[in-house]
Amino acid sequence: EAGVAQSPRYKIIEKRQSVAFWCNPISGHATLYWYQQILGQGPKLLIQFQNNGVVDDSQLPKDRFSAERLKGVDSTLKIQPAKLEDSAVYLCASSLQSIGGYGYTFGSGTRLTVV
Template sequence: EAGVAQSPRYKIIEKRQSVAFWCNPISGHATLYWYQQILGQGPKLLIQFQNNGVVDDSQLPKDRFSAERLKGVDSTLKIQPAKLEDSAVYLCASRTGTGMAYGYTFGSGTRLTVV
């Protein structure tokens, strides 16, 4: 079974620029999550999708972050404009469904550095 694919692996941008991250979940996984992991901290949930609908985006800074999951498969997370404090690893995870019978599978993440 292929894992959760994320790209790019690394990205360096200047503050106020825009950036986008891409996630391809495991085939058939209906639930998709984006997490932000700042250095020295644990991952923090940004947004949860169930198929192509948003379930929870309460911690997404909507003035600069946006995410979409067209057709309930791939997802894109965008930051516009970026700030220095957005430097972090952005992790994508997916699950077959909801409920604890379904485990999370995490991608390797995209490491963003804002200078």
């Protein structure tokens, strides 16, 4: 099966600019996650979707970050305006179900550098 697709792979922007990331999960996976991984740390959940509804966005900095999942398939994550501390790898993951013994499949990530 095809994996989780993410684009772009790399992005360099200046602070206060805007940026958007795209994710296409594995076909049939109802649950989609966006994680932020700062260098040297474990991934931190930003937002979780179940189909096209938000399940958990408690750790999403809503003053600058937004995400949507159109038609319960693809998702985009946007940062506006970006700050230096947003430099990280943004990982998208999908899962067949949100609870239970199903593993999560991660995409290759988008490495964001804010200068």
